[in-house]
Each structure stands twice: as structure tokens, then as C-alpha cells.
Amino acid sequence: MKTDSPFREIDPQSDHVLVRFEEEDLMLPLGENLAGALLVAGVMPFRHTPVSGAPRGPFCMMGACYDCLVLIDGMTVQACMLQVAEGMKVGMPSADRVHDV
Amino acid sequence: MYNVDLIIIGAGPAGMSAARRAAELGISVLILDEQPVAGGQIYRNVDRASAVRSDILGKEYTHGLALTKGLHHDNITLLKGAVVWQIEEGTRVAFTQNGTGALAVGKRILLATGALERPMPLSGWTLPGVMTAGAAQILLKQSGIACQGAVLVGSGPLLYLIATQMVRAGVPPLALIETQTTRDLLRSMRHLGGALRGWPYLVKGLRMLWELRRAGIPRHVGATGITIEGDQAAQAISFYIGKSAHRIECDTVLLHHGVIPNTQAARSIDIPHLWDAAQNCFVPECDAWGRSAVATVFIAGDGAGIGGAKAAAFAGEIAALEIAHDLEGISRPDRDAAARKLRKHLAIECAARPFIDAAYPPYAGAIAPQDATIICRCEEVTAGDIRRFAGLGCLGPNQAKAFGRSGMGPCQGRYCGLSVSQILATANNISLDDTGYYRIRPPLKPVTMGELAAMAASEINEVKE
Amino acid sequence: MKQPRYAQWSQTSAAAWAGFAAELSDATGHDLGLEQNGGYDLHFSEESLEATVSQYEVLKEKLGGDYPFEVLGHNALRREEPAIGPKVVGAILHRQDGHANPLNLLRALADDVRRLGGQVLTGKHVTHADKPDLFRVSCADGTEVHARKIVLSAGLGAMSLGPVLGFKAPIRPQRGQVMITEKLPKLINRPSLIARQTDEGGIQIGATNEEVGLNNGVTQTGLSGLAAEAVAAFPSLAKAQLVRSWGALRILSPDGLPIYQESPDMPGAYLVTCHSGVTLAAAHARFLPDWLEGTDGAPNLEAFSEDRFTLS
Ligand SMILES: Cc1cc2nc3c(=O)[nH]c(=O)nc-3n(C[C@H](O)[C@H](O)[C@H](O)COP(=O)(O)OP(=O)(O)OC[C@H]3O[C@@H](n4cnc5c(N)ncnc54)[C@H](O)[C@@H]3O)c2cc1C
Numbered sequence: 001m002k003t004d005s006p007f008r009e010i011d012p013q014s015d016h017v018l019v020r021f022e023e024e025d026l027m028l029p030l031g032e033n034l035a036g037a038l039l040v041a042g043v044m045p046f047r048h049t050p051v052s053g054a055p056r057g058p059f060c061m062m063g064a065c066y067d068c069l070v071l072i073d074g075m076t077v078q079a080c081m082l083q084v085a086e087g088m089k090v091g092m093p094s095a096d097r098v099h100d101v
Numbered sequence: 102m103y104n105v106d107l108i109i110i111g112a113g114p115a116g117m118s119a120a121r122r123a124a125e126l127g128i129s130v131l132i133l134d135e136q137p138v139a140g141g142q143i144y145r146n147v148d149r150a151s152a153v154r155s156d157i158l159g160k161e162y163t164h165g166l167a168l169t170k171g172l173h174h175d176n177i178t179l180l181k182g183a184v185v186w187q188i189e190e191g192t193r194v195a196f197t198q199n200g201t202g203a204l205a206v207g208k209r210i211l212l213a214t215g216a217l218e219r220p221m222p223l224s225g226w227t228l229p230g231v232m233t234a235g236a237a238q239i240l241l242k243q244s245g246i247a248c249q250g251a252v253l254v255g256s257g258p259l260l261y262l263i264a265t266q267m268v269r270a271g272v273p274p275l276a277l278i279e280t281q282t283t284r285d286l287l288r289s290m291r292h293l294g295g296a297l298r299g300w301p302y303l304v305k306g307l308r309m310l311w312e313l314r315r316a317g318i319p320r321h322v323g324a325t326g327i328t329i330e331g332d333q334a335a336q337a338i339s340f341y342i343g344k345s346a347h348r349i350e351c352d353t354v355l356l357h358h359g360v361i362p363n364t365q366a367a368r369s370i371d372i373p374h375l376w377d378a379a380q381n382c383f384v385p386e387c388d389a390w391g392r393s394a395v396a397t398v399f400i401a402g403d404g405a406g407i408g409g410a411k412a413a414a415f416a417g418e419i420a421a422l423e424i425a426h427d428l429e430g431i432s433r434p435d436r437d438a439a440a441r442k443l444r445k446h447l448a449i450e451c452a453a454r455p456f457i458d459a460a461y462p463p464y465a466g467a468i469a470p471q472d473a474t475i476i477c478r479c480e481e482v483t484a485g486d487i488r489r490f491a492g493l494g495c496l497g498p499n500q501a502k503a504f505g506r507s508g509m510g511p512c513q514g515r516y517c518g519l520s521v522s523q524i525l526a527t528a529n530n531i532s533l534d535d536t537g538y539y540r541i542r543p544p545l546k547p548v549t550m551g552e553l554a555a556m557a558a559s560e561i562n563e564v565k566e
Numbered sequence: 567m568k569q570p571r572y573a574q575w576s577q578t579s580a581a582a583w584a585g586f587a588a589e590l591s592d593a594t595g596h597d598l599g600l601e602q603n604g605g606y607d608l609h610f611s612e613e614s615l616e617a618t619v620s621q622y623e624v625l626k627e628k629l630g631g632d633y634p635f636e637v638l639g640h641n642a643l644r645r646e647e648p649a650i651g652p653k654v655v656g657a658i659l660h661r662q663d664g665h666a667n668p669l670n671l672l673r674a675l676a677d678d679v680r681r682l683g684g685q686v687l688t689g690k691h692v693t694h695a696d697k698p699d700l701f702r703v704s705c706a707d708g709t710e711v712h713a714r715k716i717v718l719s720a721g722l723g724a725m726s727l728g729p730v731l732g733f734k735a736p737i738r739p740q741r742g743q744v745m746i747t748e749k750l751p752k753l754i755n756r757p758s759l760i761a762r763q764t765d766e767g768g769i770q771i772g773a774t775n776e777e778v779g780l781n782n783g784v785t786q787t788g789l790s791g792l793a794a795e796a797v798a799a800f801p802s803l804a805k806a807q808l809v810r811s812w813g814a815l816r817i818l819s820p821d822g823l824p825i826y827q828e829s830p831d832m833p834g835a836y837l838v839t840c841h842s843g844v845t846l847a848a849a850h851a852r853f854l855p856d857w858l859e860g861t862d863g864a865p866n867l868e869a870f871s872e873d874r875f876t877l878s
């Protein structure tokens with residue numbers, strides 16, 4: 001899941017806080033855009049589609065495409081419309097959610 | 102429950118300048134935007150951007166500060182992070198903020214929901230690592246995040262702008278793969294005379310091209326047969342220039358071939374739209390003040406037809422004048438005098454458009470994609486599927502939903518609607534106006550069942566009180 | 567629903583559905599997502615549960631005992647549906663009820679009719695029909711179609727075309743707002759009128775019953791009401807995202823039951839209209855052709871003739 005990220009911060013401004021993505025602990029910049037922070041941390045993909053299980057990640061970054069969906073507190077939400085908060089637990093809404101249960 | 106004279110949806114240049122002008126004329130304004138800060142797409146996050154970022158993004162960007170400051174006015178209430186999901190009766194707006202559903206009622210509504218990037222369905226465009234060029238720019242504006250080793254694909258001034266911003270941020274793109282042809286350029290020349298009135302845009306364009314050349318960014322112009330390769334993520338992009346095949350390895354591909362009006366809100370209340378052949382998109386029908394067929398609802402900015410940020414700001418003010426006139430905040434002669442000046446500026450802003458539209462048309466390979474290319478990203482419906490539906494008698498996009506679920510996922514057709522209309526129109530050989538578009542229904546954006554249910558409870562309470 | 571002949575007719579269809587679905591998917595390759603494990607009528611109060619049970623008892627008696635249903639209390643229901651909420655006191659389980667994917671049914675029918683040699687003309691608006699010799703159907707674009715028999719199955723379009731062919735066609739629109747969630751893991755096993763889960767994972771909720779003429783819009787109050795009921799039945803739905811909603815117009819006769827009628831003025835013209843076209847699809851495909859051709863095997867559909875509306 002974690003790769004060498006092509007994304008990097010050019011003017012880091014915020015303190016970093018602990019966020020969990022699936023099984024992994026990440027230090028992400030507090031208050032910054034969640035999708036962006038996950039990209040910098042090398043997270044990819046964000047989810048697998050419920051239709052075919054294909055991997056997906058952020059596409060539009062403006063709340064229109066819904067490819068950045070993640071699972072927070074039992075809800076599928078757009079990572080690109082959220083800000084990093086301390087102790088956030090982020091999961092992947094995976095294909096298994098639909099096909100295996 | 103909010104009760105105001107004017108509800109504005111969208112705090113970009115159109116929404117912000119309309120809010121200020123209306124507020125100054127004594128109109129109470131509620132302005133809603135789903136983003137956490139005002140600014141819209143072009144001035145996104147301008148209030149909080151660091152000096153480093155502002156330098157990269159340029160003066161055009163910091164210009165937005167004047168507009169965001171303008172929102173500090175006693176008559177203006179700004180709700181950030183407010184996602185509008187339903188409009189009813191031309192006066193009632195339902196939205197969610199911080200996980201709670203709420204209602205607002207206004208005598209008038211102004212839709213200033215801006216533009217979306219034109220869907221660019223290519224083989225491989227759903228792979229992780231493929232984003233819109235606008236997305237890369239948003240990352241830069243909003244979070245100061247730069248993307249190394251990306252390839253930019255498509256056409257248009259925004260593609261050049263984003264490329265130069267990447268150069269300034271120290272992460273020059275590997276290459277630009279441009280889809281416009283010299284024939285397009287020749288054809289655009291007949292608009293050059295008119296475009297000269299908008300000469301600053303032409304100068305800006307030339308300056309950007311010069312900046313890219315100086316940075317040594319390879320430009321492949323007239324590309325066809327573009328395919329993104331990769332299994333779990335993007336790994337390379339291949340294309341043709343004339344007959345010669347090219348391939349560039351990269352893990353980030355940024356797509357862009359123009360922007361189109363975001364018409365979801367207008368369509369959800371059945372405002373009629375027409376096909377605009379020059380801009381290759383549907384635009385809502387409005388009068389010169391931005392008033393739609395629903396008399397209480399106005400549209401301004403890119404959502405009414407692509408004109409750019411400055412044009413959006415003028416159009417917002419023009420709509421505000423008419424709204425204030427409706428609500429007796431300004432006399433007819435004063436309205437007309439103010440509007441005359443604004444229209445003059447607006448005309449200059451729009452002068453270069455026909456030239457730009459003709460010189461940078463959408464990529465033909467994405468307007469008529471190959472059968473195996475996914476069109477509806479949410480439901481994973483391909484171009485071939487849509488053509489098969491046409492063979493089964495499917496005449497329009499709404500039937501395409503029933504035939505194969507296209508447009509039925511969470512994005513509600515934002516990234517497939519135009520493609521589905523165009524593929525069906527071609528397959529059935531009927532015009533785009535007759536083919537039409539998806540019927541957009543609430544919720545405009547997904548809303549949780551819990552939020553909806555809670556609103557039912559509060560209504561019961563209201564009745565009880 | 568509580569009319570004996572209709573109960574029989576829909577049971578006949580339910581029994582025919584499995585064979586019908588198998589035949590269609592063999593022929594076309596479309597899986598219709600048919601599940602016939604029963605469905606519920608959920609109740610939030612003991613009173614409403616008891617009242618409904620006694621209505622079903624009466625119906626069962628009229629049908630000579632051939633109307634199977636079971637009553638489940640909250641705990642029994644919870645064993646079947648772990649997601650059910652505490653506000654649901656119990657349910658009536660109809661073992662024959664089921665669920666199919668209507669979109670796949672539509673696609674399979676569209677394919678199969680053509681495969682069997684049927685011609686489908688789309689984009690044609692029928693403006694008139696008469697019978698100079700054969701029947702003649704005229705379309706807005708000038709197309710004319712001639713046929714020995716004609717079936718008027720135009721839904722609400724029968725309001726205007728019905729009288730032209732000698733029918734009363736006393737039908738009206740009734741709006742049902744429906745909504746559907748994002749695709750979710752299996753949460754609901756059996757369908758009910760409140761919520762059902764499609765084979766793709768989306769949960770379909772609704773519908774409302776509203777007399778608003780031909781207005782097929784969606785209202786916030788309508789959606790909120792449906793959501794409140796669904797969350798009361800299945801509390802974990804509170805976190806589900808609603809992605810789509812629509813307003814659809816039911817085609818209702820005065821008593822809500824289907825109409826099957828041959829035209830008294832123009833023999834050879836038939837009116838077929840109903841509100842439960844998916845439930846009845848199997849019966850319509852299997853048995854209606856015999857009725858249309860007047861064979862010995864024709865089902866007795868007298869109870870559904872238009873005469874019932876003059877008598878009562
Ligand atoms: C990704 C992208 C990047 C761009 N970058 C540039 C650039 O660098 N330079 C340039 O000159 N032009 C750029 N453009 C074009 C530019 O965006 C427009 O010309 C200009 O912003 C139009 O202003 P507007 O006020 O009409 O809309 P926008 O600025 O787009 O504002 C619309 C606002 O409406 C909000 N909104 C939409 N729907 C809802 C809803 N349902 N509920 C609540 N709020 C909602 C959005 O969050 C947004 O803030 C870009 C366009 C895009 C799509």
C-alpha cells in the first residue's frame with residue numbers, strides 16, 4: 001500500500017499528528033487536507049471499487065468524483081473534503097465490504 | 102433555519118462579488134460553500150496561503166484576497182463546509198454542515214457553483230496516479246503539495262498555467278502531451294481579430310509558453326492514440342505524434358482538456374439547458390442578468406458558461422444588481438447605469454474566448470473513446486456498453502441509467518454525463534439538444550440517512566411548538 | 567393487496583418467477599438477481615401488527631387456507647435480521663415474496679424480445695389508434711403500424727389512449743419517492759416495504775404514497791420521512807450515504823388492482839395495466855398470451871375487468 005510518493009510538501013506549516021490508515025501509523029500535518037496528506041505519506045490506493053474491486057485514488061481533489069472515498073467512523077467520506085485531525089482512524093472501503101460478507 | 106433575502110451557493114469569484122454588491126445595496130445574504138474556506142477554484146485557500154505558495158501561484162491568485170475580504174460585511178453570513186444537496190420551490194435550500202442537515206429560505210437564490218474539468222475518458226484514466234491537472238493545482242494551492250515527475254496531457258491555457266506553476270514550485274513536469282493540432286490553430290485565426298480586445302490573455306499565454314521552453318519542458322503537440330498503461334497504478338503513457346509512437350514512463354498523469362459549467366444544481370430544478378457548440382458543453386438558459394426560467398433563481402460565473410474568474414466576478418455583480426432591483430434595493434436607472442459599466446468589462450474579458458475555444462478544442466479521442474474505455478467511473482460502464490445500449494433502442498442518458506447503471510453512482514454523473522450524451526448522440530445520429538442530459542435529482546451530493554432522518558424529527562418538533 | 571383473486575394471481579406469478587428468470591437468463595446471459603426467500607411486513611406497534619394479522623387471517627380463510635404467512639415477534643425477527651432495531655415489535659413473513667433486480671429484468675427483456683423476432687420501435691410517440699380494417703396505430707412522426715390485435719400497455723399513457731380504443735381506463739398517477747444508498751455489505755436479508763438490499767449492495771428505501779398528479783419530483787420532507795422510518799427499522803443505516811432518489815408515478819386503478827380488459831367496442835384491443843409489473847412479470851409472460859389469444863389454457867381474469875368499476 002505504501003509507495004515512494006511522488007508528492008511532497010514545499011512549505012510545511014503544520015505540526016504532525018498520529019493518524020491510523022488501515023494497520024499503519026502515519027504522522028500527518030494537523031488541519032491539512034486529508035487526501036493530500038495521505039498522498040504525501042505514500043498511501044495508494046485509497047479504496048477498491050464495490051463494482052469490480054479495482055484500485056482507486058483521488059482524481060479531482062474538488063469533491064466531485066468520489067474516487068477518494070475512505071472509511072471513517074463507519075461512514076464512507078471523501079478524503080479530499082476533510083482535514084487531518086489527531087487520532088483519526090481511516091480505513092479503506094474495500095470490495096470485500098460488499099462481496100464477502 | 103436561516104431566512105434571508107438572497108442565498109448564494111458557491112463562494113468563488115462569482116458568488117463573492119455578488120454577495121458584496123448585494124450586501125452594499127441592503128440585501129441580506131447567506132453564502133454557502135462546501136469548501137472549508139472561501140475562494141472557489143481559482144482563489145482556493147487564498148486567505149491562508151504562505152508567501153512561498155503565493156509566489157508560485159502568481160499575482161492572479163492573490164488578487165482573490167480583495168474578494169474574500171469583501172465578505173466581511175454586516176449583511177453577509179458565510180457558511181463554510183456547507184454542502185448543498187437540495188433546492189426546492191426556487192427558494193428553499195437544504196444543506197449539511199458538520200454532519201448536521203439544515204434548511205435555508207431565501208427570496209432569491211444565486212447559483213455560483215463554477216466549473217468542473219471536462220471528463221477525459223482515456224484508456225487507463227481510472228488508475229491510481231491519474232488525476233486531473235486541476236487536482237494537482239488544488240494540492241498546490243490548498244496544501245502546498247507538489248507532484249514530482251508528472252506528465253500533463255490534454256490542451257488549453259489552464260494546462261500551460263499549471264505546468265508553469267509546477268516549474269516555479271521546483272517540480273517541473275516530465276513532458277506536456279498536447280492534443281490540439283496545427284489545423285485547430287489555423288481555424289482559430291479567424292477569431293484572432295476579436296481576441297485582440299482581450300490581448301492581456303494572449304500575452305499571458307505567450308509568456309507561459311516561453312517560460313516552459315526556458316525550463317526545457319518537452320512539448321509533444323498533436324498527440325493521438327493516448328493510452329495510460331498500468332495494472333494497479335499508472336506506470337507509463339503512450340501516444341502517437343503523426344505516425345511515430347512514443348512512450349513515457351511516469352507514475353503520475355494529469356489530464357485536462359478544458360472546463361465545463363457545473364450544471365448539477367441548475368439541472369436539479371429543471372432549468373432548461375442548451376448545447377453550446379463553440380464551448381462543446383451544455384449551458385443553462387439565462388437572460389442577460391443571469392435570471393433562469395425559475396424566476397427566483399439566478400446563475401452567474403462559469404456555471405452559466407465558461408468565461409473565467411474575472412468574467413465570473415462581473416457576472417456575479419450584474420446578477421446582484423437585478424436581484425437587488427427585484428427586492429427594491431436599487432432603482433431601475435441606477436441598476437442600468439451600474440450594469441452598463443460592468444457589461445463593458447465583461448465583454449472585454451470574454452473577447453479572447455472564441456479564439457481560445459477554437460485553438461484548444463477537446464481531445465477527439467476522449468470525445469469518441471474506444472469501446473473498452475470506462476466512461477462511468479463509479480459504475481464502471483464502458484463506451485462500448487453505452488453504444489450497445491444505443492443498439493437496443495436507448496435514445497438518451499436517462500434510459501442509459503436503466504440499461505446499465507451509468508450515472509447512478511455517488512458522483513451522480515459529474516464525470517460521465519457529458520460523455521454519455523455525446524456517445525449516444527453520435528451512435529443514434531441525433532443532436533445533443535435532442536439527446537439531452539441526465540435528469541439530476543437530489544441529493545446533489547450524498548447525504549447520510551441519519552442527517553436526513555434527523556431533519557424529519559426536527560420538523561415534527563417545529564409543528565409541536 | 568388483500569383481495570383474494572389478486573392474492574392468487576400474484577402467488578401464481580411468484581411460483582412462475584424462478585422458471586421465468588432461469589429461461590430469460592439462459593437466453594440472454596443477464597442474471598436477474600432473483601431471490602425468493604420471503605419478505606416482511608414490518609411493524610412498529612403491537613396494535614398495527616395484530617390488526618394486519620387479523621386481516622390476513624380473513625383472507626386466508628377466503629382462499630381455503632392457501633395463503634401462507636408467519637408472524638415473527640421481535641426476538642424471532644432479530645434472529646433472521648440481526649440489523650433490525652428495537653423499535654420494530656415484529657413482522658409478518660410472507661415466504662413466497664421475493665426480490666429481483668428490475669434494471670436487469672428490463673435489459674434481459676429488451677434483448678429477448680428482439681432475439682425472438684419481436685420488433686421494438688423506440689422514440690415513437692403514439693398519438694392515435696383506430697380499426698379501419700386491421701388496427702392502425704399512428705405515431706407523431708407519421709409512422710403507422712398495422713396489426714390484427716393490439717395491447718395497450720402504455721402505463722399512464724392509457725389515460726388518453728384508452729378511451730380512443732373504447733376503454734374506460736380509470737387510472738391515475740400516484741407518486742412514490744424512492745431512495746437508494748451507496749453499496750453496502752450485506753445488512754438486510756429479506757426485503758420489506760421499508761427497505762431492501764439489491765444484489766449490487768445498494769439499499770433501496772421507500773416509497774411514499776402521494777396524490778400529486780403528474781408531478782414526479784422529490785421533496786426533502788418526503789426523503790426525510792423515508793429516512794426516519796428506515797433508520798428506525800435498521801439503526802445502522804444512519805451512517806449510510808444516500809446517493810440517489812427519484813420520484814416515480816404508480817399507475818393506479820381506483821382499487822389499486824390490475825386491469826385486464828378486452829375492448830367492448832373494438833374486439834382485438836386489450837388493456838393491460840397494473841402497478842406491480844415486476845411481481846407480475848412472470849404471470850404476464852407465461853399466462854397472458856393465452857388470454858390474449860383466447861385459448862383453452864387462458865387464465866380467468868374476469869375479476870380484473872373494467873366492469874368492476876361500474877358495479878361498485
Ligand atoms: C480545478 C480547476 C482549477 C482552475 N484553476 C484556474 C486557474 O488557476 N486560473 C484560472 O484563471 N482559472 C482556473 N480555473 C477556472 C476558474 O475556476 C473559473 O474561471 C472561476 O473560478 C469561476 O468562478 P466561479 O465563481 O464561477 O466558480 P468557482 O470559483 O468554481 O466557485 C464555485 C464554488 O461553488 C462551490 N460549490 C459547488 N457546488 C456546491 C454545493 N453543492 N454546495 C456548496 N458549495 C458548492 C465550490 O466549492 C466552489 O467554491 C480552474 C477551474 C477548475 C475546475
Ligand code: FES
Nearest residue numbers: 061065066068080
Ligand atoms: S478526489 Fe474527487 S471527490 Fe475527492
